[in-house]
Amino acid sequence: MPGVATILMEGTFQTSPYAPGSLITVASLSVAETSSILSTTAKLAAMPAAEKATLLAGRRIALLFYESSTRTRTSFELAAKSLGATTTLVSDKSSSIEKGESLKDTGLTLRALGAECIILRHNAGGAPFVLARTTGLPVLNAGDGMHQHPSQALLDLRTILTRLGLDATRVDETSLKGVTVTITGDIRHSRVARSNAMLLPRLGAKVLLCGPPELLPEEALTLGEGVEIVRDFDTALRRSQVAMMLRIQRERLAGLELDLTEYTTNYQLNEDRLARCAPKALVMHPGPMIRGLEIQGEVADGPNSAIEDQVGHGLAVRAALLVRALGVEL
């Protein structure tokens, strides 16, 4: 029998019509859309800078940041500028948000000032939905609480495709067949892990989640098909072509006790472990990384590392997301 909840929900909880071009969660991103974003990214990467700078000339983009950020903010901003757009940055520390202005009113103000798209980083999960519902503008989620970081998953995808010598201009359900990606560390608090674990398996990859139960509860298995929990890091690494490391999010631990020495022993990616278990694996980290904790400095700087590539791909993918958000056809 279908749950009555489902029956009631069918008429009641339809996904609100968010402005086309919004990207809030990879859950609503089809394989075809993913492919189209990658294709746009490749076209933009190949385009002369002068031509690129005309694409969004005269368009206004707002960056709204309720949480600190280096990579994501800078790359969205530089991506927008490379397309000729005007950007403005509003952060919670130096705006009327400090005086108690709501997210809705902040969004409406930005819209009234001419913003055509808002890039939002927020410490509360789901905040981009609020902004998209109340402003009607395309919203790009630049990380919301522990929920999602879709542009990170897309740039990680492009990094993996490129470094593994696969076609990075398009994807389908089998593009990552035979590729195993281990995501290790603080999965519980990681929006990056959630976005990657939902996106990569849809393209054929196997995702192994690795970490102690405090940071990786069994519910993580429900993120989707193709996700597996492997507690032993060495075992997971031996199966993997890609090792994605995550920072322990001390700011979100909320009373959780963790023995960092033990954690480092069991889950740090260091030269010895890499050489023993996965000498050819691609090493990734969304940043910020804590050298000496989840990753040894030598590995982060070593030949397997794609960490700087990730930053570069971030710029390219975010340019494509902006072009898509503002409805420009290439």
Place this chain on the structure above:
Amino acid sequence: MSELLILNGRLVDPAAGIDEPRDLLVREGRVVAVETPGAFAAVEAAETIDAAGCIVAPGFVDVHVHLREPGQTWKESIATGTAAAAAGGFTTVVAMPNTVPVNDTAESLRWMLDPARGSQVNLFAMPAATLGSMGVTLSDYATLAAAGAVGFTDDGKPVLEDHVMRAALLTSGRLGLVVSQHAEDTRLTGGCSMNHGAVAFRLGLRGMTVEAETRIVERDIRLLREIEAEDGVRGRLHVQHVSTARAMDAIRAAKADGLHVTCEVAPHHFTLTDEAIGDFNTNAKMNPPLRIESDRLAMIAALLDGTVDCIATDHAPHARHEKEVEFERAPNGITGLETALGLALRVLHREHGMSLTRVVELMSANPARIVKLGGRGALSPGSYADLAIFDAGAEWNYAAAASKSNSKNSPFDGAPMLGQVRATVVGGRVVFRG
């Protein structure tokens, strides 16, 4: 002398064991005669309600509503909240004490119950179990009972300390009144905004565990046993809005042991699961939170097998601007008075085969008994003429925008309902016609 006739309806009066066509004669606010159809042909009443095709039931009693007055009338007032109650077929509501200031004195209780507040239905209240609902010092139960209290509760701020809850159950037990407990160990739920589980993990939200509910229910049941054994006092525990299968099992076992435990289930807990949160819909955020499908089905099983005593809405209005925020920052609660019957008939009666008599019992006779409202929740001669007259077969869709409540925060906006109220009568006076 004002007389009212209710003709041609099907009387469903669980207390009297009647489910038959009956005509009712009402005089001076009381039911004076219940007869087979046509018996009052010679009576010329001032007002007549033709209830053809409708169920005539004792007016519904909701033992758990938030009317927000005094202090938060932008959300709701006694007048608007009770207008919504009337529209939902409720003729009696029991107001929770978490107003501003907290209702913890006879003075505030009398102010609230004063007819000047403009209540559209019979209004009763449960004052705070402890002063300021701070969980430390009991309020003055005897004085409050004399002023009309029908029970005591700290509602959203559960009584955590064992010795305080023990004293509350003992003192109220001696007065024959319930302590109505919101079962949540708040020491386990800091920073949580929904149910713990797969959906919470996917959304990256911290979740309230089943343990947080069961620990308090089990503790309170243990205290009841203790009081009965050590003090010879029969404590009366009423567990509010049960939401988990495990807490319900504990209640079922305690009842089987003969303890005085009653409980309520809210319509949203037998209709929805945490999947309804969808894209962080704050109108699906309440406390206790929506749980998983097995819990929902356990609530329905317990409603059917008699473990659950009553349906209560936990009507909790909030203004649009308060709900239109980040999920974790949104206040808990949804409106519920206008959707309770439509959901109960659709889900319990139609989908799960519950008899109309049992639905009516869960919404009238039983809740009236929990708070000891003599003469209400029944329609035998001499009873108060509080009636809900509804078309049990009417299909309609709830429109939150048309709500009589000051607030529209319902997850059921647009949802299909079964059964529509045609008239609500309070003390012989028609207060709503639909």
